[in-house]
Amino acid sequence: MKKVTLSKITINEVELTDLNILLDDESNVIILPLLFSIYMNRTGCIKKVVRKDKQTLINNEAIIEIIDSNILDNTIDSYLSHLKHLLIYINKLRKEHNTPSVHNSHLISHTLLNKFLNEALLEAGKSVATIEAYRASFVAYFDFLHYLKIKPAKKITIDRKTKQQAAHNSDVEKSIQYVTKQQRFELLNACNSKAEKLILRLGYEVGLRTSENCGLRLEKDGNLLDLFKQASDPDNEQCEFAYYLKGKFTKGKKSRQIFLDKELILAMKDYYETERNDIVEKSKKDSDMLFLCAANCCLGKDISVEHGSNVFNRVKKRTYFFDKHISYQALRHTFGTELFHEELMSSDGRETRSESAALIVVAERLGHAFTKEGLAPETTTRYIRMRQQMLQVEQGEFHA
Numbered sequence: 001m002k003k004v005t006l007s008k009i010t011i012n013e014v015e016l017t018d019l020n021i022l023l024d025d026e027s028n029v030i031i032l033p034l035l036f037s038i039y040m041n042r043t044g045c046i047k048k049v050v051r052k053d054k055q056t057l058i059n060n061e062a063i064i065e066i067i068d069s070n071i072l073d074n075t076i077d078s079y080l081s082h083l084k085h086l087l088i089y090i091n092k093l094r095k096e097h098n099t100p101s102v103h104n105s106h107l108i109s110h111t112l113l114n115k116f117l118n119e120a121l122l123e124a125g126k127s128v129a130t131i132e133a134y135r136a137s138f139v140a141y142f143d144f145l146h147y148l149k150i151k152p153a154k155k156i157t158i159d160r161k162t163k164q165q166a167a168h169n170s171d172v173e174k175s176i177q178y179v180t181k182q183q184r185f186e187l188l189n190a191c192n193s194k195a196e197k198l199i200l201r202l203g204y205e206v207g208l209r210t211s212e213n214c215g216l217r218l219e220k221d222g223n224l225l226d227l228f229k230q231a232s233d234p235d236n237e238q239c240e241f242a243y244y245l246k247g248k249f250t251k252g253k254k255s256r257q258i259f260l261d262k263e264l265i266l267a268m269k270d271y272y273e274t275e276r277n278d279i280v281e282k283s284k285k286d287s288d289m290l291f292l293c294a295a296n297c298c299l300g301k302d303i304s305v306e307h308g309s310n311v312f313n314r315v316k317k318r319t320y321f322f323d324k325h326i327s328y329q330a331l332r333h334t335f336g337t338e339l340f341h342e343e344l345m346s347s348d349g350r351e352t353r354s355e356s357a358a359l360i361v362v363a364e365r366l367g368h369a370f371t372k373e374g375l376a377p378e379t380t381t382r383y384i385r386m387r388q389q390m391l392q393v394e395q396g397e398f399h400a
Contacts, residue, residue: 001025001088001102003080016041020080022087024102032105033083036144040076045069046140047147066147082137089116105141106151113138113154118162128166131158177333178390179204179326183319184334190318194271195291199311201267203331206258207339207366210308210328215249216290218272222246224290228269231262241265245367256367333382336362337390340383355384 006019019041022033040046045068071079087102090112094100100107117138121131138156146153179187184204191197202208202216218224227241240259247255260268268290275294280286283300291303304310312328343358345351359376362368368380 001084001091003084011038011042014042020077022080022084022102025091028103030087030102030105032103032145032150033080033087033141035148036083036141037076037080039144040071040079043068044071044073046071046079047144048140049143049146049153064153066143078133079137079140082134083141085134086113086116086138089120106145110154113156114159117156118159122162122165126166128163131162131166177326177330178337178386178393179330179334180393186319187315190315193294194267194275195294196311196315198264198268198271199291199308200315200331201264203308203312203328204334205264206260207332207335208258208308209251209332210312211251211305212245212249213291213308214289214303214305215245216243216268217288218290220288221249222288224268224272227260227265228272231265232269238262250367252367252369254367254369256364258365332366333386336366336380336383337386339365341387341390344387359383 002023003020004023006021007017009016009019016038020037022030022037024030048067048069050065050067087105090099090105090108091102093112094102099112117131117135121134126134135156135158138154142151142154142156145151184200187200188197191200199213202213203210216222216224222243224243227243230236230238231241240261242257242259245256245258247253250256272290276290276292279292279294279300283292285292285300287302289302291307293299293301293303293307309328312331316326340358340362343361344353344355356376359380360370362383363370363376363380366380368377371377
């Protein structure tokens with residue numbers, strides 16, 4: 001599924017400078033969104049269904065009027081982008097539950113549409129403003145289908161609970177998602193085990209997501225035992241070791257190399273030979289996963305994808321300085337922020353490369369998908385702002 005832009009297209013003797021179209025997984029044009037895009041580009045308007053008199057009903061339906069409402073060029077692009085995300089969602093559901101295909105978006109149920117708006121977008125951490133923008137896009141699209149007499153206009157709403165949770169997401173986004181050196185020191189001091197310390201360090205030293213801790217494997221799906229051996233070799237002068245994190249353990253299903261320094265590898269080896277070995281002996285269970293549950297209720301079992309978050313929240317409660325919005329993901333953001341700073345600046349505080357070049361390194365290390373132009377995505381550019389936050393909160397520890 002993708003959105004492409006065609007330049008200088010002539011339709012019925014009208015030349016369109018740019019025309020955004022949506023293609024399915026086989027690169028076939030999706031017709032209804034195409035008609036929607038053509039209409040907006042030709043007229044600079046959307047069709048808007050207005051209920052003129054909510055108190056008066058004809059044949060049990062409110063009296064409505066269809067009017068034109070002017071829009072900007074960037075709104076057209078935004079509407080098509082939002083519609084693309086909805087179609088990706090229903091395409092995924094079709095594969096799992098045989099729901100309507102992307103070529104039959106007019107058959108999308110009211111329930112499914114509102115589920116995407118009130119659940120999927122919320123789970124993605126979208127703010128109130130963003131969800132409202134998606135709703136406006138969908139209203140415009142289905143009002144257009146009503147205008148074509150393909151399908152009656154849909155009532156698309158955002159639930160009150162969704163707005164409350166989305167407001168919380170906005171607060172999280174605005175809060176500083178950077179954990180200072182002093183805070184990290186306090187966190188490690190509050191840990192009760194080697195495993196807890198490693199889980200936290202893998203967040204801010206390597207940039208792992210909580211779920212990616214499950215991808216640290218000893219032999220079958222990884223090579224940690226080999227790295228333990230290499231790092232323990234007194235003749236090996238390597239300071240950093242590469243580990244291949246397989247795509248089945250990552251958020252985007254994209255494999256990538258992560259880099260572990262020698263001291264961290266040796267700490268992992270120490271955990272493997274002590275705490276982990278004790279768990280295996282007590283539980284009589286073992287697996288290829290590095291981390292095993294230590295709690296009595298699940299002793300010896302593989303950790304869950306939420307384990308990193310659970311550890312962070314547990315350790316955080318033993319300290320006094322964290323606000324409620326800081327999560328395990330903030331450790332990953334801390335890694336990305338400091339890596340961006342290190343890639344941008346020399347040891348004596350001089351800028352040695354462009355921000356875009358430094359961001360590409362960060363995107364590679366964090367496993368972010370690049371744009372079609374080969375640039376770091378918007379997800380990565382947040383570290384420009386976060387670096388400034390870091391410089392402020394560290395109070396001069398880093399030099400700009």
